[in-house]
Amino acid sequence: MYRRPLFHRLDIESVVVFRALHLGDMLCAVPALRALRASLPKARVTLVGLPWARQFAQRFRSYIDDFVPFPGHPKLPEQEVRHEALTPFYADMCSRRFSLALQLHGNGLVSNEIVAGFGAGTMAGYCRDEPVATEHTVLFPYPELGAESERLLSLVERLGAQAVGDYLEFPLAQADRQELEASGVAPDLAPGSYICVHPGARKRDKCWPPQRFAEVADRLAAEFGVRVVLTGSADEAGLASEVASNMQAKAINAAAPISIGAMAALMKNARLLVCNDTGVSHIAAGLRLKSVVIFSKADIARWAPLDRDQHRCIWDPDAQRSAAVLQHARALLVRHRPGTAAHGGDVALLVKTWKAANAAQTPRSAWLIDAMRPGCRAAGLPGLRVAGLRGCGVAGFRGCGVPGFRGCGVPGLRGCGLRGCGVAGLRGCGVAGLRGCGAAGLRGCGAAGLRGCGAAGLPPC
Structure with missing residues (x-):
C-alpha cells in the first residue's frame, strides 16, 4: 500500500466521475464533488450519469465542467440499455485520456468494470473484497454502514481530498x-x-x-x-x-x-x-x-x-x-426561522400548539420533550435546557436548565432561579413587569412538567 494519498502523488489534470443514479442519490454525492473540486481546483471534472443528470451537472457547474450521458448496462436497473450507443460511448471515453476515473456508483460489483473501460490513467473507488493498491488502481472496501453522503465523502478523503463540509446544496438560479x-x-x-x-x-x-x-x-x-x-x-x-x-x-x-x-x-x-x-x-x-x-x-x-x-x-x-x-x-x-427575533407571539404560538396536541390526545410530555429536543429552537428562542436537553429554547432563556433555569439571560430576568412559576416556570422574575408570576394569567406554573399551571390559559398539567 502507498503511504501517500493518491491525490498527493499524481499530477491530475482531468477526472471522470461515474454515478448513474437518480436525483436524491446524485444530491448525496455533492459533498464529495465539493471536496474534489477544492482539492483539485485546476482539474477538469466530467460527470458520466443518467441522461437526465445533464441538468444536475449544469446546476452544479461550480463542481462539474462537462457531462456525458451513460448508455446503460444490463446489470444496472436505472435505465434501459441503448446498445447502439455502447461502442461509440466507450471509444469517446478512452479518447479523452482522463488522468483519473473515480467510481462513485456503489460497491463496484458492476460499476468497477464499467469505469475500467474508460481507459483513464488511474482508477479509484470502492470494491467488494480486499483493498487494491497498484500504480494505476486504488480501491477501498465498501463501507456497509453510514449515510450515503458520508460514504462518498470518505472515499475522496481517503484519496487525499480535504472535506469542505458534509452538507447538501441545491443552488437556485x-x-x-x-x-x-x-x-x-x-x-x-x-x-x-x-x-x-x-x-x-x-x-x-x-x-x-x-x-x-x-x-x-x-x-x-x-x-x-x-x-x-x-x-x-x-x-x-x-x-x-x-x-x-x-x-x-x-x-x-x-x-x-x-x-x-x-x-x-x-x-x-x-x-x-x-x-x-x-x-x-x-x-x-x-x-x-x-x-x-x-x-x-x-x-x-x-x-x-x-x-x-x-x-x-x-x-x-x-x-x-x-x-x-x-x-x-x-x-x-413551532420554531421561528433562523435569525428572527423572539417576541411575545412565540409563547402564544407555543401555547396554541400545546393545546392542539392536548386536544389530539398527544402525550404532553412526549410533545414537550420533542419540541425542545437537543439542538432545537422551539419558538425560535435560543438557549433553553429542558431536563438536560441542551441547545433548545423557549422564551429565549440562554444557558438555562430546567428544573431551576439557572443563569438566564432574558432581559429582565436577573439571576433567576425560576422555580415553580409563570411562563414555562418563571417564578418571581420581572419579565416586562411579571412580578410574582401572576401577570397575564400566569399562575402557579412549574416548568419541568408545568404542574398546576395557568400560563396564558394552559390547563393543569
Missing part, C-alpha cells in the same frame, strides 16, 4: 424563479405562509397513503394557519388531487409540468415539507427547509438527511404513525 412565476401554479404565496406536502415518489410502493397525508395536512393547516401546497411532477397530479379530495382545508395542487428547479424555488419559501423518502427530501436538506420524511422500505441510516434535528425521519411501513408525523411536524413549525 434566476431561471428557476422565473419559471415558477410564469407557471402560475402557486400564485400569491407569501414566504413562510405555507407548507409543502409531496405525496409522490419514483416508486409508488414506497408512498404513504393519500389519506394519511391529507389528515396531517388538515391538522397543520388548522393549528398553524398555514396554507397547504401539494407538490409533485405532472405524472403525480392525480395523486396530489387524491390528497386534496381527502382534505377539509383547501389545498393548492402544484403538481404540474415544471422543472425540478422551479419546484425547488416553490419549496424554498415554505415553512415545512412533509414527504416520502424520495429525492425531494434531499432537495429540502439542500435548501435548509425543515422536513418530516416518512420511510417505509429504504434504510433510514443510509438515506436520511444528516441533520436529524431539522429533518425528522419516521419509519412507518404500515401507515399507522400519523400521530408521530404530526408530533414532529408541530415541533418544527
Whole structure:
C-alpha cells in the first residue's frame, strides 16, 4: 500500500466521475464533488450519469465542467440499455485520456468494470473484497454502514481530498424563479405562509397513503394557519388531487409540468415539507427547509438527511404513525426561522400548539420533550435546557436548565432561579413587569412538567 494519498502523488489534470443514479442519490454525492473540486481546483471534472443528470451537472457547474450521458448496462436497473450507443460511448471515453476515473456508483460489483473501460490513467473507488493498491488502481472496501453522503465523502478523503463540509446544496438560479412565476401554479404565496406536502415518489410502493397525508395536512393547516401546497411532477397530479379530495382545508395542487428547479424555488419559501423518502427530501436538506420524511422500505441510516434535528425521519411501513408525523411536524413549525427575533407571539404560538396536541390526545410530555429536543429552537428562542436537553429554547432563556433555569439571560430576568412559576416556570422574575408570576394569567406554573399551571390559559398539567 502507498503511504501517500493518491491525490498527493499524481499530477491530475482531468477526472471522470461515474454515478448513474437518480436525483436524491446524485444530491448525496455533492459533498464529495465539493471536496474534489477544492482539492483539485485546476482539474477538469466530467460527470458520466443518467441522461437526465445533464441538468444536475449544469446546476452544479461550480463542481462539474462537462457531462456525458451513460448508455446503460444490463446489470444496472436505472435505465434501459441503448446498445447502439455502447461502442461509440466507450471509444469517446478512452479518447479523452482522463488522468483519473473515480467510481462513485456503489460497491463496484458492476460499476468497477464499467469505469475500467474508460481507459483513464488511474482508477479509484470502492470494491467488494480486499483493498487494491497498484500504480494505476486504488480501491477501498465498501463501507456497509453510514449515510450515503458520508460514504462518498470518505472515499475522496481517503484519496487525499480535504472535506469542505458534509452538507447538501441545491443552488437556485434566476431561471428557476422565473419559471415558477410564469407557471402560475402557486400564485400569491407569501414566504413562510405555507407548507409543502409531496405525496409522490419514483416508486409508488414506497408512498404513504393519500389519506394519511391529507389528515396531517388538515391538522397543520388548522393549528398553524398555514396554507397547504401539494407538490409533485405532472405524472403525480392525480395523486396530489387524491390528497386534496381527502382534505377539509383547501389545498393548492402544484403538481404540474415544471422543472425540478422551479419546484425547488416553490419549496424554498415554505415553512415545512412533509414527504416520502424520495429525492425531494434531499432537495429540502439542500435548501435548509425543515422536513418530516416518512420511510417505509429504504434504510433510514443510509438515506436520511444528516441533520436529524431539522429533518425528522419516521419509519412507518404500515401507515399507522400519523400521530408521530404530526408530533414532529408541530415541533418544527413551532420554531421561528433562523435569525428572527423572539417576541411575545412565540409563547402564544407555543401555547396554541400545546393545546392542539392536548386536544389530539398527544402525550404532553412526549410533545414537550420533542419540541425542545437537543439542538432545537422551539419558538425560535435560543438557549433553553429542558431536563438536560441542551441547545433548545423557549422564551429565549440562554444557558438555562430546567428544573431551576439557572443563569438566564432574558432581559429582565436577573439571576433567576425560576422555580415553580409563570411562563414555562418563571417564578418571581420581572419579565416586562411579571412580578410574582401572576401577570397575564400566569399562575402557579412549574416548568419541568408545568404542574398546576395557568400560563396564558394552559390547563393543569
